[in-house]
Amino acid sequence: AQTVTQSQPEMSVQEAETVTLSCTYDTSESDYYLFWYKQPPSRQMILVIRQEAYKQQNATENRFSVNFQKAAKSFSLKISDSQLGDAAMYFCAYRSDNSNSGYALNFGKGTSLLVTP
Amino acid sequence: DTGVSQNPRHKITKRGQNVTFRCDPISEHNRLYWYRQTLGQGPEFLTYFQNEAQLEKSRLLSDRFSAERPKGSFSTLEIQRTEQGDSAMYLCASSRSGANVLTFGAGSRLTVL
Numbered sequence: 001a002q003t004v005t006q007s008q009p010e011m012s013v014q015e016a017e018t019v020t021l022s023c024t025y026d027t028s029e030s031d032y033y034l035f036w037y038k039q040p041p042s043r044q045m046i047l048v049i050r051q052e053a054y055k056q057q058n059a060t061e062n063r064f065s066v067n068f069q070k071a072a073k074s075f076s077l078k079i080s081d082s083q084l085g086d087a088a089m090y091f092c093a094y095r096s097d098n099s100n101s102g103y104a105l106n107f108g109k110g111t112s113l114l115v116t117p
Numbered sequence: 118d119t120g121v122s123q124n125p126r127h128k129i130t131k132r133g134q135n136v137t138f139r140c141d142p143i144s145e146h147n148r149l150y151w152y153r154q155t156l157g158q159g160p161e162f163l164t165y166f167q168n169e170a171q172l173e174k175s176r177l178l179s180d181r182f183s184a185e186r187p188k189g190s191f192s193t194l195e196i197q198r199t200e201q202g203d204s205a206m207y208l209c210a211s212s213r214s215g216a217n218v219l220t221f222g223a224g225s226r227l228t229v230l
Contacts, residue, residue: 004159033217035217035218037221043223044120044121044221044222044223044224045160045208045221046221047218047219050217050218091159091160093159095217103148103150103165103173104150104162104165104173104175105150105152105160105162105219106162107159107160107161108159109157109158109159110157110158110159
């Protein structure tokens with residue numbers, strides 16, 4: 001089974017600054033998808049950004065961007081111009097593109113992001 | 118589109134009792150997923166439906182757990198003879214066929230005393 005590792009249990013950033021959250025994964029597959037989900041306190045999980053492994057170009061969504069290093073199996077999330085509303089748990093997730101491997105998302109343990117004024 | 122709805126939001130029960138959670142997915146989504154999330158952990162996959170067919174089950178889904186999606190719309194997750202280790206947030210998510218992105222509900226929190 002593919003494993004997803006988030007080595008930073010907690011991170012802190014000042015408002016308007018930039019922060020990078022780390023994620024590494026282990027897989028023998030070549031086709032897969034990677035995601036970052038955000039889970040605010042007591043609220044539902046929402047998608048922040050996704051990346052298809054076959055795409056070399058890093059995905060961006062407004063203030064959120066990723067650094068996808070396929071050979072290194074690394075998928076970090078950069079949040080620019082951090083806002084108070086960015087405070088949440090952030091989960092990195094992997095999904096195989098092989099139907100024989102199932103369609104389940106494999107999540108990391110999460111990184112708690114604190115944003116200070 | 119009212120999103121993925123889960124009920125109840127919080128259930129407190131005594132060990133040994135049965136509990137049932139309900140998930141109403143987004144209406145046009147034919148895939149439905151159940152996950153379990155314990156404190157300090159990421160969500161762990163339990164099971165997945167495409168329409169009414171349960172296509173995948175995790176080893177985490179012991180014989181005390183059963184999930185159904187009888188008409189391919191809402192789904193129920195029943196836990197029989199609850200144990201304290203079952204205390205967790207149970208998350209439901211849905212998606213269209215072929216879509217990679219899951220839409221999650223707010224979750225149902227189970228506390229077993």
